[in-house]
Amino acid sequence: MKLKIKPHTRKSFLTYALVIAAFTATQIYISSGSASNMFQGLLVPFCVYSIAAASLNLTVGILGELSLGQAGFMCIGAYSSAIFSVVTKDTITNVWIRFPIALLIGGIFAAIFGVLIGIPVLRLRGDYLAIVTLAFGEIIKNVFAALYVGYDSKGLHFSMTSQGDLGLEPDGTMLIKGALGISGTPKDSTFVIGFVLLLLTLIILYNFIYSRTGRAVMSIRDNRIAAESVGLNITKYKLITFGLTAFLAGISGALFSHNLSILQASKFDYNLSILILVFVVLGGIGSIRGSVIAAIVLTYLPEALRKTGSSLTNYRMLIYSVILIVMMIFTSNAKIRGFFSAQFMKLKRLVIKDKTPAVKEAE
Amino acid sequence: MAFLDNLINGISLGSIYAVIALGYTLVYGIAKMLNFAHGDVIMVGGYVIFTAMTSWNLNPYLSVLVAMIACTVLGITIEKIAYKPLRQATSLAVLITAIGVSYFLQNIALIIFGEKPVTFTSVVDLPKISLFDGKIIIKSETTAAVIISVLIVVGLSLFVNKTKSGRAMQAVSEDKDAARLMGVNVNRTISLTFAIGSALAAIAGALLCSAYPVLSNTTGAMPGIKAFVAAVFGGIGSIPGSMIGGILIGVIEIMGRAYISPQLADAIVFAVLIIVLIVKPTGILGKKVSEKV
Secondary structure, eight states, X not given: OOOOOOHHHHHHHHHXXXXXXXXXXXXXXXXXXXXXXXXHHHHHHHHHHHHHHHHHHIIIIIIOOOOOOHHHHHHHHXXXXXXXXXXXXXXXXXXXXXXXXXXXXXXXHHHHHHHHHHHHHTTSOHHXXXXXXXXXXXXXXXXXXXXXXXXXXXEEEEESSOSGGGOOOTTXXXXXXXXXXXXXXXXXXXXXXXXXXXXXHHHHHHHXXXXXXXXXXXXXXXXXXXXXHTTOXXXXXXHHHHHHHHHHHHHXXXXXXXXXXXXXXXXXXXXHHHHHHHHHHHHOXXXXXXXXXXXXXXXXXXXXXXXXXXXXXXXXXHHHHHHHHHHHHHHHOHHHHHHHHHHHHHHHHHHHHOOOHHHHHHO | OHHHHHHHHHHHHHHHHHHHHHHHXXXXXXXXXXXXXXXXXXXXXXXXXXXXXXXXXXXXXXXXXXXXXXXXXXXXXXXXXXXXXXXXXXXXXXXXXXHHHHHHHHHHHHHHHOSSOEEOOOOOOOOOEEEXXXXXXXXXXXXXXXXXXXXXXXXXXXXXXXXXXXXXXXXXXXXXXXXXXXXXXXXXXXXXXXXXXXXXXXXXXXXXXXHSOEEOTTTTHHHHHHHHHHHHHHOXXXXXXXXXXXXXXXXXXXXXXXXXXXXXXXXXXXXXXXXXXXXXXXXSXXXXXXXXX
């Protein structure tokens, strides 16, 4: 009997296989001892940005709405998980128990905010949603940058004005010092955990997209009015998607904060949201695998170029902006896209007709 | 007295937001897109004025004129290269392109003028107004911002309602295809809208940099986004709405900075946006547009 595999199953398993292969190759590379410090330092950021980009692609590619608040959700995940870890550092000494709880806390807090912000604003579409998510990201960043949190025998103390306002006992510890950020987070993030999280993210995303819910979300993207008229609850599906994006972004933020001993809220600014959007756009809107690849390549390249002392690093953001514009014009303008697909068909026909080995290799 | 001082500062900042918001409102009304790069055109205008005044030793008013011409050309070029190919595309694609343009302008400015902010010399040359025996002094920049923004709102309203080109803009905003059938040149009208919006951005740049004399490559970004909030608050597509929204946002921001928390002033402005969109998504003067299937 011939085994029948659905095309999307093949697609998702190919992605899992690619990620696992990349992980194995990296582990072999590291154990060979020739990996540079720079490369090893990038391993966790690879996972952080991949998860953030893949989850943003759920909102941008599958739901078809632009969210510019990804950094805000990452910020919530980073801060909430870091507070938990610092507080329980001495009581839960086992990293394998403490860190997963911290990650979950990061994800859940981000998801709560995602749904809270989603309820009122998801009625809006397009430009308004983009600007509101941007506003939300800025609010989160500003609030966390003005936040002071301390911890003593009476529990957590919060203040929005100053350190002295906390009323902390003399033996209490400061967790968040306003604009100076969080310090003393245990360095729990490792490449192995990052890899496992990335794989889990991909499994969640692929299963979501090809589920009944995922198909409903895509139908809303393609024709909202038609989807509504066949009885789909638009708000519910949008909230689910938005919440899941926020949850995964929160987890990536938690992974991020446990990789650095000091973390300021200003790191989670508008530029980070845009950077993640660039990963999504370059990897292909709607392609989860593309987002992961783009996130890794675009995180690695600038660092590698910086090492060679190339002047290209100064132009990095400029190049990103050109990528955004050119990608959009090439993929969204019917005439230009038609021209390229015609050229591609011609090439394909040429390759199929002419079966010389040279061409086959080029293929 | 401190309250009155803050109120005056708020109105001053609000008038500048109003001028920026007009650019958003015009473009949003006609091209149905959020021109993310509008704030960065302000920054470009600021740098042109700065260069004209310091390097070419031009008279301040002439420098503003040069900046208006430069920004108009820039606005039309952006529209032709980046936005025109996407007339039929999804709003997602247009929005991402606009963000790309915004980033492009910021980073070009970064490469040309460097990271270090420059100190801007005020272009306004008016006498200060002293009230209550000098207890309150209205700066010349404030007077200029209020007078210019009122003049622009009145002039623009007259232009849109009384001239042929202005009515063509209204027609395109209402229904692009019908306007084309009635003999309106849609592409030219859209270009005209971008030209007016960008010229206004140059004026806004002059006012903004005169009132807050620090100019860097990100100078325009935050005021741009806040001015969009103002445009939404006042009712997007409405010219008097921009003025009302601008003044309100300016006053809210300054009051928030003075009486709540300096760090949270931006957050308060954005919270206003979220509240407005929940309570009255069309803004104060906006009209409801029903969606066609």
